[in-house]
Amino acid sequence: MRLVNLTVSAIAIAAAATAADARDQVQVTGSSTVLPYATIVAEAFGENFDFPTPVIEGGGSGAGRKKLCEGVGETTVDIANSSSRIAQSDIDLCAANGVNEIMEVRIGYDGIVFASDVNGAEFALTPADVYGALAAKVAKDGAVADNAATKWSEVNPALPDQEILVFIPGTKHGTREVFDTKVIIEGCKATGAHDLFLATAEGADDKEKKANADKACNELRTDGRSVDIDGDYTETLARLDADKTAVGVFGLSFYQNNTDKLRVATMNGVVPSVETIAAGDYPVSRPLYFYVKKAHIGVIPGLKEYIEFFVSDEMAGPDGPLAEYGLVSDPELAATQAAVAAETPMGPLE
Amino acid sequence: MTDAAVPTARPHRASLLADDARMKRRKAAETRFRLYGLSAIAVSLATLAIMLWTIFSDGVSAFYQAKLTFPVTLSSDLLDPMGNGNRDEMVKVTTVGYNKLLTRAFEAELAAKGIDTGELSNKDVNALISKDAAGDLRAMVLANPAVLDTTITAKMLAAGRIDGYLKGRVTMQTAERDGQISPEQLQFADRLIDAGILSSQWNWDFFTNPDASDQRPEAAGLGVAILGSLYLMILVAVMCVPVGVAASIYLEEFAPKNRWTDLIEVNISNLAAVPSIVYGILGLAIFINFMGFPQSSTLVGALVISLMVLPTIIIATRASIRAVPPSIRDAALGVGASKMQMVVHHVLPLAAPGILTGTILGLATALGETAPLLLIGMVAFVDNYPSAPVEGFLDPATALPVQVYGWAQRADPAFIERSSGAIIVLLAFLVVMNVAAIILRRKFERRW
Numbered sequence: 151m152r153l154v155n156l157t158v159s160a161i162a163i164a165a166a167a168t169a170a171d172a173r174d175q176v177q178v179t180g181s182s183t184v185l186p187y188a189t190i191v192a193e194a195f196g197e198n199f200d201f202p203t204p205v206i207e208g209g210g211s212g213a214g215r216k217k218l219c220e221g222v223g224e225t226t227v228d229i230a231n232s233s234s235r236i237a238q239s240d241i242d243l244c245a246a247n248g249v250n251e252i253m254e255v256r257i258g259y260d261g262i263v264f265a266s267d268v269n270g271a272e273f274a275l276t277p278a279d280v281y282g283a284l285a286a287k288v289a290k291d292g293a294v295a296d297n298a299a300t301k302w303s304e305v306n307p308a309l310p311d312q313e314i315l316v317f318i319p320g321t322k323h324g325t326r327e328v329f330d331t332k333v334i335i336e337g338c339k340a341t342g343a344h345d346l347f348l349a350t351a352e353g354a355d356d357k358e359k360k361a362n363a364d365k366a367c368n369e370l371r372t373d374g375r376s377v378d379i380d381g382d383y384t385e386t387l388a389r390l391d392a393d394k395t396a397v398g399v400f401g402l403s404f405y406q407n408n409t410d411k412l413r414v415a416t417m418n419g420v421v422p423s424v425e426t427i428a429a430g431d432y433p434v435s436r437p438l439y440f441y442v443k444k445a446h447i448g449v450i451p452g453l454k455e456y457i458e459f460f461v462s463d464e465m466a467g468p469d470g471p472l473a474e475y476g477l478v479s480d481p482e483l484a485a486t487q488a489a490v491a492a493e494t495p496m497g498p499l500e
Numbered sequence: 501m502t503d504a505a506v507p508t509a510r511p512h513r514a515s516l517l518a519d520d521a522r523m524k525r526r527k528a529a530e531t532r533f534r535l536y537g538l539s540a541i542a543v544s545l546a547t548l549a550i551m552l553w554t555i556f557s558d559g560v561s562a563f564y565q566a567k568l569t570f571p572v573t574l575s576s577d578l579l580d581p582m583g584n585g586n587r588d589e590m591v592k593v594t595t596v597g598y599n600k601l602l603t604r605a606f607e608a609e610l611a612a613k614g615i616d617t618g619e620l621s622n623k624d625v626n627a628l629i630s631k632d633a634a635g636d637l638r639a640m641v642l643a644n645p646a647v648l649d650t651t652i653t654a655k656m657l658a659a660g661r662i663d664g665y666l667k668g669r670v671t672m673q674t675a676e677r678d679g680q681i682s683p684e685q686l687q688f689a690d691r692l693i694d695a696g697i698l699s700s701q702w703n704w705d706f707f708t709n710p711d712a713s714d715q716r717p718e719a720a721g722l723g724v725a726i727l728g729s730l731y732l733m734i735l736v737a738v739m740c741v742p743v744g745v746a747a748s749i750y751l752e753e754f755a756p757k758n759r760w761t762d763l764i765e766v767n768i769s770n771l772a773a774v775p776s777i778v779y780g781i782l783g784l785a786i787f788i789n790f791m792g793f794p795q796s797s798t799l800v801g802a803l804v805i806s807l808m809v810l811p812t813i814i815i816a817t818r819a820s821i822r823a824v825p826p827s828i829r830d831a832a833l834g835v836g837a838s839k840m841q842m843v844v845h846h847v848l849p850l851a852a853p854g855i856l857t858g859t860i861l862g863l864a865t866a867l868g869e870t871a872p873l874l875l876i877g878m879v880a881f882v883d884n885y886p887s888a889p890v891e892g893f894l895d896p897a898t899a900l901p902v903q904v905y906g907w908a909q910r911a912d913p914a915f916i917e918r919s920s921g922a923i924i925v926l927l928a929f930l931v932v933m934n935v936a937a938i939i940l941r942r943k944f945e946r947r948w
Binding site for chain 2: 186203227406411
């Protein structure tokens with residue numbers, strides 16, 4: 151009986167302590183693509199500042215933004231990392247829960263690369279090749295036909311005479327969006343399939359027709375040659391290890407950490423690297439963001455310092471540790487730094 | 501004498517010593533039956549052996565770590581520019597400043613020992629020192645400014661790829677294709693080994709260091725996770741045992757047998773089978789969003805896990821209370837004990853070994869649980885140790901299985917070894933708990 155009393159009072163004390171103590175470390179959640187960058191910054195932040203190291207969770211961009219929008223207060227997170235831009239639905243959810251001012255911080259760009267086993271054949275891909283290999287329907291002799299290609303060489307004679315098998319990020323990944331828009335739709339347009347889809351697309355106006363044509367482009371084949379990977383890049387790597395002839399989609403930083411196991415494919419003849427992405431030569435890249443709840447600045451100790459440190463030249467600059475790890479630094483970093491210093495909240499989405 | 505006594509001829513049975521066909525079939529069936537059981541055990545043992553072999557062959561290397569040993573003079577003109585030993589002034593020197601000091605000391609040592617750096621640039625040479633080393637040194641100096649201007653023998657972590665080279669994960673062939681290390685650097689590392697500067701040592705840091713970022717796998721350790729798991733176990737035990745035992749005693753000894761107690765019984769058995777992620781969702785909704793407990797804290801984790809293991813503990817406790825013979829109860833009541841005295845003086849002590857075993861096994865399952873922790877923010881990068889209890893229960897922490905999961909997703913291959921190493925530590929914890937359960941049962945068990 152005394153034990154029961156003790157437990158109850160211990161919980162009561164704990165509850166009282168929570169109410170009295172302000173949370174003293176920054177809480178971050180969101181994209182698993184941004185996670186390694188955020189941990190690098192957090193670690194250096196904890197080393198060099200007198201604030202505790204921020205706690206950083208992964209779990210996905212969408213889930214992170216939803217958590218950010220749960221409300222204002224110490225039990226909610228301060229920052230959501232995101233590998234895609236915030237959506238209007240998130241902003242509406244935020245507003246409904248009293249989160250009115252959000253700061254958008256773009257930290258840089260991330261490249262997406264195609265890679266195969268290091269001892270396998272070399273791939274020199276174009277978006278049209280990828281589309282031709284993976285789409286459910288392709289343009290053939292001026293008409294839409296089911297994709298019958300089984301080997302890369304059937305798609306493009308210059309490619310290896312090898313069975314088509316590609317591991318792509320699953321639909322819940324932020325990476326998939328970039329893969330769809332920057333590779334598949336581009337390839338769809340390049341092969342002429344997009345025009346064919348557009349000609350038969352249903353819709354009230356041109357905009358709706360175009361959206362439907364895009365959707366038709368994004369239909370990938372379901373005969374097992376295009377495999378969705380819902381796990382992380384480590385899973386893709388393990389699958390490539392088991393299937394030496396397959397091609398996988400990775401983040402640039404992941405590839406750079408595993409260059410001894412992976413052979414990267416060129417895209418439009420360009421080798422992906424921090425430099426070629428920064429110059430805009432390598433086409434498949436996307437911006438990375440984090441979103442800050444402005445109401446927490448000044449309440450949670452170290453929050454402002456952390457975001458300023460994140461975008462500082464010594465972290466996010468072209469010679470900083472983030473760039474070394476694979477982040478393509480933002481040419482407009484100075485503007486971001488100014489916006490962070492002034493705590494400018496983001497305006498409505500265009 | 502009737503002819504009933506006349507022994508009838510048994511045409512099928514020639515001899516008792518030689519089996520006939522039917523007997524042979526029966527015996528064969530018997531043998532097969534035993535073989536099925538034996539092969540089932542063989543299959544499970546083989547699976548276990550394969551699993552353990554993979555884990556150990558990947559993970560044992562995590563307990564060794566390449567370290568560079570060289571003297572470092574902590575000159576105050578670099579680390580304390582104001583020269584007054586004031587901590588507030590000294591914190592302005594960041595890890596960049598400390599890194600400069602370290603690399604300078606490293607280069608001086610190379611020159612002193614006359615080690616040929618070959619074609620390597622200074623940057624390539626210094627890349628052998630872990631990025632974590634400067635932070636380590638800074639924390640040490642700030643904690644004890646008296647070490648300024650002395651020369652210490654620093655044992656600094658070597659970079660992850662060099663560590664991999666000493667463990668055979670990185671070879672000259674992979675280094676050629678690797679953007680982070682070159683064969684020349686590996687040859688240089690060989691010379692450092694010969695000079696006694698670089699060596700592989702037992703890795704206490706693996707048990708004490710907190711997690712580290714992707715750029716410094718060599719510094720990642722289980723410190724925060726072990727503390728977090730320990731706090732979780734303490735809290736779960738404190739919360740579950742009283743509630744579980746009280747509930748079981750009431751249900752077994754006092755509750756009337758009616759529809760309500762039947763309903764409660766069915767519910768307890770059902771709750772024991774609910775997937776653990778459900779408790780995580782519940783925990784997020786109630787403990788964090790409604791009651792306002794802090795995210796990622798061990799308190800919330802323990803509350804969630806308590807809910808999860810409570811049914812298991814109640815079921816085990818009830819079984820051991822039921823196993824106490826009724827004669828004990830009757831005798832106690834017969835000599836005039838009250839019902840409470842009967843329970844506290846006689847039933848509980850006799851049931852204690854069973855309760856203990858059940859609780860320990862319940863805690864062991866809780867120790868390996870990640871799913872409910874996922875939703876309450878304990879699956880995270882936590883770099884600071886939680887402070888001492890009771891306040892520490894509110895600090896963010898991770899747990900051992902969470903760390904395994906987190907490291908398995910990292911890009912750098914060095915984390916694979918860490919992940920397996922963490923599994924070994926987790927297995928060791930589980931073995932200790934299960935052995936404790938067996939010993940307690942053997943020691944206190946009563947047979948009637």
